Amino acid sequence: MTTTTTTRTGLALSDVVLTFGDGDTQVNALDHVDLTVTPGEIVAVVGPSGAGKSSLLAVAGGLTTPTSGSVVVGGADLTSMSKAALARYRRDHVGFVFQSGNLVPALTAIDQLRLVEKITGRRAATPPQKLLESVGMAEHAKRRPGRLSGGERQRVGIARALVASPSVLLVDEPTAALDRRRSHEIVELLARQTHEFGVATVMVTHDHDVLEHCDRVLEMVDGRLRAV
Ligand SMILES: Nc1ncnc2c1ncn2[C@@H]1O[C@H](COP(=O)(O)OP(=O)(O)OP(=O)(O)O)[C@@H](O)[C@H]1O
Ligand SMILES: [Mg+2]
Secondary structure: OEOOOOOOOOEEEEEEEEEEOOHHHOEEEEEEEEEEEOOOOEEEEEOOOOOOHHHHHHHHOOOOOOOEEEEEEOOEEHHHOOHHHHHHHHHHHEEEEOOOOOOOOOOOHHHHHHHHHHHHOEOOOOOHHHHHHHOOOHHHOOOOHHHOOHHHHHHHHHHHHHOOOOOEEEEEOOOOOOOHHHHHHHHHHHHHHHHHHOOEEEEEOOOHHHHHHOOEEEEEEOOEEEEO
């Protein structure tokens, strides 16, 4: 395994359209979306159910190829990449954090992070133990998810998303399963890690309570993105 440093350049979506279905049932999940997120910036996206928020993350993370428009990370346009190149892009440049942490039940907290090192074949620029420390989970490093609270699992999920030194961090409803105090803690932590590691972070949330921790808030309605 080798240690590599990535040049972080942020994320730029230009005129992105994502259409599902055809004819009468056609939906523009994303309707001419422009979004630039700079390294070290955390942008919150709010909006009603079905507005296109998860679609936005899927396109930014190279999970879904848009119908038209461009998605540029590190000078490369995802929309012109092959499937294999997209898989490499996700592995090397994107961290995902989901609602429930999405941890592997059989692995201890520290092994969740080491697994990413194994998969990528590269040592984390910040060692796993240090990453766990940075999210306040150092003393629970040997615990499996079954013995962690929802907030603690979410912290491990965030640490794991940072192992590969991603340029882009995509976070979908990170506080949906948490109480008010833990929600604040988690989003504060996300903002701190975003600034410290120079990641371009997009966080989708229904939780208006936690927006104060974000650098910018955008609203998505019917596939269109606008400033709040
Ligand atoms: N695979 C798909 N096939 C067809 N339509 C889809 C698909 N995925 C999403 N859609 C449609 O695209 C629109 C946007 O969906 P999306 O999941 O992005 O919304 P969302 O804002 O994340 O909603 P929620 O807040 O409920 O999670 C919706 O109208 C949805 O029905
Ligand atoms: Mg969604």
